[in-house]
Amino acid sequence: MLPGFKNLKVITLTYFEFLNEHGITLLLGTVTTVKVLVCSMILYVIISMIFGLMRLSKNILIQGIATVYIEFFRGTSLLVQLFWAYYVLPFFGISLEAFTAGVVALGLNFGAYGAEIVRAGILAVPRGQWEAAHALNFTSYKRIKRIIIPQIFPIILPPAANLTVELLKATALVALVTVVDLTFEAKQINSITWLSAQCFGTALLIYYIMARFALVPFLRWLELLAARKVGKEKI
Amino acid sequence: MEMGWRWDFAIEILPKMAIATFNTILAAGVGYAIALIVGLFFLLGQRTPSKIINWINRELVEFIRSTPLLIQLFFVYFVLPQFGITLSAWVCGMITIGLHFGTYLSEVYRGALEGVSKTQWEACRALNFSTIYTYRRIVLPQAFPIAIPGMGNYLVGIFKDTPLLSTIGVAELFHAATAVGGYNYRYLEPYTIVGVIFLTLSIPAAMWVRKLEKDVNKAQGKIKK
Numbered sequence: 444m445l446p447g448f449k450n451l452k453v454i455t456l457t458y459f460e461f462l463n464e465h466g467i468t469l470l471l472g473t474v475t476t477v478k479v480l481v482c483s484m485i486l487y488v489i490i491s492m493i494f495g496l497m498r499l500s501k502n503i504l505i506q507g508i509a510t511v512y513i514e515f516f517r518g519t520s521l522l523v524q525l526f527w528a529y530y531v532l533p534f535f536g537i538s539l540e541a542f543t544a545g546v547v548a549l550g551l552n553f554g555a556y557g558a559e560i561v562r563a564g565i566l567a568v569p570r571g572q573w574e575a576a577h578a579l580n581f582t583s584y585k586r587i588k589r590i591i592i593p594q595i596f597p598i599i600l601p602p603a604a605n606l607t608v609e610l611l612k613a614t615a616l617v618a619l620v621t622v623v624d625l626t627f628e629a630k631q632i633n634s635i636t637w638l639s640a641q642c643f644g645t646a647l648l649i650y651y652i653m654a655r656f657a658l659v660p661f662l663r664w665l666e667l668l669a670a671r672k673v674g675k676e677k678i
Numbered sequence: 679m680e681m682g683w684r685w686d687f688a689i690e691i692l693p694k695m696a697i698a699t700f701n702t703i704l705a706a707g708v709g710y711a712i713a714l715i716v717g718l719f720f721l722l723g724q725r726t727p728s729k730i731i732n733w734i735n736r737e738l739v740e741f742i743r744s745t746p747l748l749i750q751l752f753f754v755y756f757v758l759p760q761f762g763i764t765l766s767a768w769v770c771g772m773i774t775i776g777l778h779f780g781t782y783l784s785e786v787y788r789g790a791l792e793g794v795s796k797t798q799w800e801a802c803r804a805l806n807f808s809t810i811y812t813y814r815r816i817v818l819p820q821a822f823p824i825a826i827p828g829m830g831n832y833l834v835g836i837f838k839d840t841p842l843l844s845t846i847g848v849a850e851l852f853h854a855a856t857a858v859g860g861y862n863y864r865y866l867e868p869y870t871i872v873g874v875i876f877l878t879l880s881i882p883a884a885m886w887v888r889k890l891e892k893d894v895n896k897a898q899g900k901i902k903k
Contacts, residue, residue, distance in 0.1 A: 518884065519876045522841040522852060523869060530865040608744060615746035619845065626749055639756035647745045647753060654744035 461641040465632050469642070472628030473649055479542070479614045479624060483549035484607060490554025495561025496587070509558065516555035522616055524548045529620040545617030553610050557603065564599035565591060596669035604662035608654055615650070625649060688867040691858050695871050698854035703879075705768075705850050706837040709775035713836065714829075716780025721787045739781045747778050748842055755846045771843040779836055786828035790821040823894045830887035834880055841872075851875060 497509035516524065529544040539547065568591050576586040618626035629646035633639050723735030742750070755770045765773075794817050802812040844853035855868035 514881060515877065518881045519873045520838040520841045520852070522844075523873050523876060526852075526856075526865070527869050527873060530859070531869050534866045612744070612746040615748045616842075618748075626746065629749065630752065633752070633756060639753070640760055643749055643753040643757060646749050647741075650745045650749065651741055655740065659744075 457638070458641055461636075461638055462645070465636075465642065466645075468628050468632065469625060469645055469649065472623065472625035473653070475622065475624040476614055476626075477653075479545055479549070479617055479622065480611055482546045483553065483610060483614065486546060486550030487553040487557050487610065490550055491557025491561050494554060494558035495565065498558060498562045499565055513555045513558050516552050517559075521548065521552045521613055522619065524552055525616055525620055541617070541620050541622045545614075545620055545622045549610065549613060549617070553606060553613070556606055560599050560602045560606065561595070563602075564595035567598045568594050594673055597666070597673055600662070600666045600669050604659070604666065607662060608658060611650070611654055611658055683866065683870075684864070687862070687864060688871060691868060692871070694854055694858060695851065695868070695875065698849065698851040699875055699879075701849055702837075702840050702851040705771065705775075705840045705843055705848065706833070708772050709779070709840070710833050710836050712772055712776025713779035713783050713832070716776050717783030717787055720780055720784035721791075724784065724788060739784065742778055742781045747774065747839060748845065750774050750778060751842060751846055767843070767847045771846060771848050775836060775839065775843075779832055782832055782835075783829065786825050786832070787821075789828065790825035791817065793824040794820045823897060826894055827887060827891035830883075830890055834883050834887060837880060837883070838876065 494509045494512060497505050498513065500506050500509070525545065525548040528539060528548045529541060532539060532544070572590055572594065573586070576590045581590065614624065615626040618624050618630065621627070625646055629642045632642040636642070720735060720739055723731055726732065751771065751774045754765075754774045755767065758765060758770070798816055798820065799812065802816050807816070840850055841852035843850055844856060847853070851872055855865075855872045859865040859868040
């Protein structure tokens with residue numbers, strides 16, 4: 444018999460004991476993961492709005508800043524940015540807490556991707572809407588705020604939803620800068636008990652459940668809401 | 679400890695980083711090759727007539743896509759030995775990256791195949807071509823250009839995810855930077871150099887992909903504004 448099968452029996456027998464003992468720890472880690480997710484989500488949405496608009500500015504300086512920012516954060520790896528924020532910034536006298544460093548790095552990284560989505564969304568608003576707003580003598584601020592922004596949501600939400608699921612997955616990386624999240628707890632339990640299948644398997648399951656049964660339905664609901672608001676009912 | 683940037687230290691560690699860069703590129707290349715093939719298998723699972731296989735395939739792809747690559751790496755690296763399969767960190771990393779990005783690539787393939795007009799299939803049916811012949815001579819040549827931009831994007835994506843391999847001890851660029859940084863208690867230069875290397879490699883790659891996308895659109899007669 445393969446050695447694996449004997450192990451499999453042991454694993455299934457002890458799984459409930461494992462949950463009994465370490466379930467709470469993993470759940471606490473999950474709470475931190477959710478906190479990281481929510482904070483970085485808020486940050487990345489704000490950043491992508493600002494830089495998406497800046498990217499379309501006629502002012503070359505503003506557009507240049509946005510382009511450099513986007514290319515920089517899309518061009519380097521998230522993990523590098525994360526370590527940079529946590530280990531290198533102290534060299535410049537800026538010491539961030541692990542949680543803050545994680546949220547800032549995630550927000551900046553995903554903000555760069557989000558800005559491109561926002562830019563594409565704004566460009567996708569029909570020209571006639573701009574012209575009509577212009578003809579009605581709206582100021583450029585009012586035109587953006589009242590006419591263009593409400594219309595971009597149905598366009599940008601589907602790609603933004605994909606990006607947000609990616610963000611949930613990316614929050615696992617903050618464990619590497621010592622944020623005590625789900626991944627960190629799973630790693631910790633693994634190093635104590637060596638029940639790798641149980642702890643990493645459970646962690647994978649929790650991430651899967653969070654994405655599939657919480658985050659994705661929420662984002663679908665947002666999409667529906669946005670579509671309804673501009674009168675574009677979707678299935 | 680000196681606070682500012684130290685050029686002598688940066689230059690001293692540069693050769694080490696250059697060698698590790700080679701490893702990173704190798705990892706990205708091998709991982710990508712595996713992902714391309716794995717993607718084909720997922721595509722196959724998607725297109726078989728059996729409903730059960732379709733369902734299993736879909737759920738599996740969904741599961742792999744919505745869980746973090748990092749934990750998948752840990753899972754493969756730590757769990758397989760429990761079942762008597764001991765693989766090196768390199769092999770584990772390549773398998774995991776291949777599986778993870780294979781699911782994404784299968785979506786790219788699917789999109790490309792669906793991008794080929796249905797009438798092409800009907801015409802082939804009318805001409806009594808076999809399925810294999812239809813794929814080989816009619817559908818794939820048309821689907822491939824559609825898939826190129828997506829495929830290119832994921833090559834860049836894999837390249838940017840290779841630093842994760844350092845967590846299981848693959849000696850790539852980021853691993854080297856952490857090792858050098860830990861040894862000298864200086865993280866400023868190693869991590870900055872890593873960032874610069876990533877930028878200099880991935881920005882041209884991304885630009886190349888964008889150009890490919892434009893060329894493909896042009897070749898298909900779809901000129902974007």
